Amino acid sequence: AQSVTQLGSHVSVSEGALVLLRCNYSSSVPPYLFWYVQYPNQGLQLLLKYTSAATLVKGINGFEAEFKKSETSFHLTKPSAHMSDAAEYFCAVSEGVGGSYIPTFGRGTSLIVHP
Amino acid sequence: DGGITQSPKYLFRKEGQNVTLSCEQNLNHDAMYWYRQDPGQGLRLIYYSQIVNDFQKGDIAEGYSVSREKKESFPLTVTSAQKNPTAFYLCASSALDDNEKLFFGSGTQLSVL
Numbered sequence: 001a002q003s004v005t006q007l008g009s010h011v012s013v014s015e016g017a018l019v020l021l022r023c024n025y026s027s028s029v030p031p032y033l034f035w036y037v038q039y040p041n042q043g044l045q046l047l048l049k050y051t052s053a054a055t056l057v058k059g060i061n062g063f064e065a066e067f068k069k070s071e072t073s074f075h076l077t078k079p080s081a082h083m084s085d086a087a088e089y090f091c092a093v094s095e096g097v098g099g100s101y102i103p104t105f106g107r108g109t110s111l112i113v114h115p
Numbered sequence: 116d117g118g119i120t121q122s123p124k125y126l127f128r129k130e131g132q133n134v135t136l137s138c139e140q141n142l143n144h145d146a147m148y149w150y151r152q153d154p155g156q157g158l159r160l161i162y163y164s165q166i167v168n169d170f171q172k173g174d175i176a177e178g179y180s181v182s183r184e185k186k187e188s189f190p191l192t193v194t195s196a197q198k199n200p201t202a203f204y205l206c207a208s209s210a211l212d213d214n215e216k217l218f219f220g221s222g223t224q225l226s227v228l
Binding site for chain 2: 009034036041042043044045046049090102103105106107108
């Protein structure tokens with residue numbers, strides 16, 4: 001079975017500061033890992049995904065995430081936060097289950113950016 | 116533009132009433148999904164479908180029903196058996212050759228009157 005834990009339901013940073021959103025996963029097979037972003041009253045958009053190629057994955061809007069198998073982690077970072085980064089962020093994991101690859105989502109982390 | 120369209124954006128349900136949420140996609144995706152989103156609980160899978168005329172229950176299927184008569188459409192009915200239907204409902208789709216990446220609609224907020 002697969003699962004995702006996002007540490008911290010809310011993360012607050014100042015504009016220009018480092019953003020770090022934490023995600024740990026469990027999976028019985030090599031996983032696919034994702035970060036999605038959700039702006040208020042909208043659907044989710046894919047930020048980036050890991051699919052067993054490079055362990056450091058670069059995504060849109062300056063975000064990146066590093067897959068660490070030994071720590072079962074896939075933390076999301078951005079060197080300098082912008083006000084426009086304020087949103088809900090979801091980590092997700094999927095694995096082949098009869099080929100369906102249905103992703104499991106974490107509970108989400110709300111990123112708050114202060115001026 | 117290709118994408119997923121959910122309607123309506125807001126929906127109100129009376130006690131004992133069934134309501135249907137629409138989801139249409141023009142991405143030519145084989146797989147479609149319905150998720151329920153509650154504050155602080157993330158996304159929970161209700162139903163999914165990988166081919167026309169076939170669908171599978173997700174983690175919280177009780178009180179919901181779906182159909183997949185056309186590749187483009189995957190409507191969700193919230194029945195009167197669902198006692199706590201107030202939530203934000205998200206429809207998603209994916210291509211089977213890249214089916215780990217989901218494309219989402221903009222959601223429907225369902226509330227009980």
